[in-house]
Amino acid sequence: MNKTVTNSDWSPIIRPMRYSNTPGLNARYWTSITLASIFGCNLGDCLLFYAHWNHWIGLIPLTIVFWALLVGERQSARVTQAWYWAVVIVLRAAATKLADLATHTFGWPYPSAICGLVVLQVLVVWPVLPRQQHEAASKKPGARRRLAGTGFHC
Numbered sequence: 001m002n003k004t005v006t007n008s009d010w011s012p013i014i015r016p017m018r019y020s021n022t023p024g025l026n027a028r029y030w031t032s033i034t035l036a037s038i039f040g041c042n043l044g045d046c047l048l049f050y051a052h053w054n055h056w057i058g059l060i061p062l063t064i065v066f067w068a069l070l071v072g073e074r075q076s077a078r079v080t081q082a083w084y085w086a087v088v089i090v091l092r093a094a095a096t097k098l099a100d101l102a103t104h105t106f107g108w109p110y111p112s113a114i115c116g117l118v119v120l121q122v123l124v125v126w127p128v129l130p131r132q133q134h135e136a137a138s139k140k141p142g143a144r145r146r147l148a149g150t151g152f153h154c
Helices: 027-049 055-075 082-103 110-128 135-139
Strands: none
Touching: 027 082, 055 082, 055 110, 082 135
């Protein structure tokens, strides 16, 4: 039995956040993502300097918090973007930890660390990208589908 794995096969295992909890792409989004990224990056550094969690140790609680946020978002009846922004902050803190681990602990040069982290990001993010299927668009030849949550078409 040779079954091809498709994007829809991930849905029972890894489900994306609910659309109602994700922000739209506008000026407010870009301002918020900038601030959340700065806060998450500083959080990752603070965990090292003030909590004395080295690059390895700091990833464990961040992973637990990340999964707790995903489960909490799914279980919560309240619609709020706070789930989304909390996940962004935790992921940015973890990204800082991973970058420091690669460059400071493993001694990778920065270009190699950047390439490695890009590959890791693609492997982690691809299965959980929001997907929206339009029946009408899939039936029309040459029709473009809108990627959910973005202004991009494919």
